[in-house]
Amino acid sequence: MLNNKQNIAALSVMVALLSACGGGGGDSSSSAASNQAVQANPPSAPQKPAITGDLSCQSVVCALPASAVSDAVGKVYQLQNNTSQDMPLTITGPLTASWNAVVTQVDSDILGYGRVGGGARGTDAAADAVLEQQMQQFYDHAAAYGQIAGRAQARMRVEKRAVAAARYYAVNDSRQWYDSIGSRTLSTTMKASYALPSGGTVYVWAQNDAAAVTAQQAAFLAERFANSVYPIEAAVISEPWGPVNPSWQGVTLDAGTKDVHLVLAQLNQPASAFKGLLGYVSPLNALLKSGASDPSCGKTDCSAFSNSNEALVTFLNVDTLVAADDGVNWSQNGKGPALTLSTLGHEYQHLLYGYNKVFRRMAGAARSTTWENELAAQTMGYLVAADTYQGGRGDNANSHPDLRSGGDFSQFLAQPACNLKRWSAMSGDSVGTTCYPKALATGMLMLHQYGAGVMKPWVTGSNVGERALDDGLAAVGGGDYGSLMQQLYTSLALADFAPWPAGYGFPAKQLSLPASRYFPGGKTISLPPIPVSLGEVQLSTDPTQEAYRLSLAPLGGQVTITVPANSRLSLVKR
Known part of the structure; x- marks a missing residue:
């Protein structure tokens, strides 16, 4: 000094x-x-008031406007505690016991606990844990893999190695696939194919020693992928593959890779159509096996290379696709095929996410997050399935698979509170949880309120976690993660309202995709309004939950409510 x-x-x-x-x-x-x-000291950012929102607040006393007495039912007033301490607030004004109050506690952790899993869907926590463990190991070795990539690029320059041409497959051709969750090799037969708008082909493979797949069933899956799943997700997010970050060149698929493979396998032991694992994607299948021949693999775990399928591949549970509602007559409108299509839309997003958030970024970059990946997947699964099953909520042949009885949306209404940022399936994780039903409802809210424009900045942008989602919300005027959570839980307090009050719930929405090479004449997807009855909403009064409702008992025109740190309060006139 x-x-x-x-x-x-x-x-x-x-x-x-x-x-x-x-x-x-x-x-x-x-x-x-x-x-x-x-x-000179740089100017400091203006400090946010302790309490902000729709009411006039002086210290810890907040007043409803006198006009609230004549407000229509369904009117919402919101407050936010911006401090790191619980805040007892006295609310004054024309407040009665008929009003509803909902508290939304927003996790302040920007990234969230869970690291990125490969991407699975279902109720099999063990399968989720396997994928998450594999991705944890992948990230732990990412820097070493980057060095392997550098040496591979040097060898390719010396050897002037040519890029292998994509292989064409015919019906009844055979191929083996490595199932990374089951740690087994599957012998499969190609059942159907369909040309993709990008110039590639989608191939449908069926496990030989599992439930039989008919030509009709395989053709349904191939056609819906080529004409609905693939073009919608490409238009809304991106292609599944393309140029990668230079640090990954030499150990990943060629940038011109266009073919996509769907492998129908028995993912549950014993076989099950609607319980357990419905499908999964592992981004590690985009690695090249040749990476495992690097000299450093004697000291570094290179199983990510040696176990790769070297393909853009999605695994789907075969028993779900082939299920017949009456046990005899299969229909593409049945519960199983419909759920398979929703799952395919969900899982295919994981391919896009892996490309954009892993391989388009430098090897060893900040890890992406499970909750953000799964939220994007549930959003796209809902959107894609709505293109085929346009009937909204119900149990008929045209009802949306996620909105049928017992589906994810019904499960969300029965148990709404679930902290997305705590999403982790790792075994032994005391705070781990999965939130597929809430992720679906959150994705539905974004689509019904703001449209599909939220997706591209979110999934293709450089940020991860909450900041990535906020990028997407900002692009459509949707606020941020905290306001989205408050909007979701406030919507539950507005159940029974028809139509939904502006800014809340799941109103009808026409989503228009502009003309592109995927849809030369443009594309419109109609989302019907989603009704919810108040009796379905099982929002707890337990203040330890992420969101909970309060019973109001005003005395003398006022009531005291404790708003936890970093939390939001919604007052709903009913």
Whole structure:
């Protein structure tokens, strides 16, 4: 550290140097001003008030406007506690016991606990844990894999290695696939194919020693993928593959890879159509097996390379697709095929997410998050299935698979509170949980309120976690993660309202995709309104939950409510 005399001497030298070079092109007065600017403290961001929202607040007393007495039912007033301490607030004004109050506690962790899993859907926590463990190991070795990629690129330059052409498959061709969850090799037969708008082909493969797949069933899956799933997700998010970050070149699929493979396998032991694992994707299948031949693999775990299928591949549970509602007559409108299509839309998003958030970023970059990945997947599964099953909520042949009895939406209404950011299926994780039903409802809310424009900035952008979702919400004027959570739980307090009050719930929405090579004439997807009865909503009064309702008992025109730290309060007139 310099003493005072040394400081003076150093400053003298700096002034002399600045004078000699003209102060960087300005006169002495501009140099002095510049020097003062450097030394001045930068302006601090304005401090946010402790309580913000729709009410007039003085300290811990907030007043409803006098006009609230004549407000229509369904009117919502919101407050936010911006501090890190619980805040007892006294609410005054024309408040009665008929009003509803909902508290939404927003996790302040920007990233969230869970690291990114490969992407699974179902009720098999063990399968989720396997994928998450594999991705944890992948990220742990990402820097070493980047070095392997560098050496692979050097070898390719020396050897002038040509890129292998995509292989064409015909019906009844055979191929083996490695099932990373089951740690087994599957022998499969190609059952159907369909040309993709990108110039590639989708191939449908069926496990030989599992439930039989008919030509009709395989053709249904191939056609719906090529004409609905693939083009919708490409138009809304991106292609599944393309140029990667230079740090991944040499150990990943060629940038021109276009073919997509759907593998129908028995993912549950014993076989089950509607319980257990419905499907999964592992981004590690985009790695090249040749990476495992690197000399460092004697010390580094290179199983991510050696076990790769070297393909853009999605695994789906075969027993779900082939299920017949009456046990005999199969129909593409049946519960099983419909759920398979929703699952395919969900899982295919994981392919896009893996490409954008893993391989388009530098090896060893900040890890992406499970909750954000699964939320995007549930959103796209809902959107894609709505293109085929347009009947909304119900149990008929045209009803949306996620909105049928016992589906994810019904499960959300029965148990709404679930902290997305705690999403982790790792075994032994005391705070781990999965939130597929809430992720579906959150995705539905975004689509019904803001449309599909939320997806591209979110999934293809450079951020991860909450910041990534906020990027998407900002693009459509949707606020941020915290306001989205409050909007979701406030919507539950507005159940029974028809139509939904503006800004809440799941109103009818026409989603228009512009003309593109995927849809030369454009594309419209109609989302019907989703009704909810108040009796279905089982929002707890337990204040330890992420969201909970309060019973109001105003005395003398006022009531005291404790709003937890970093939480939001919604008052709903009913």
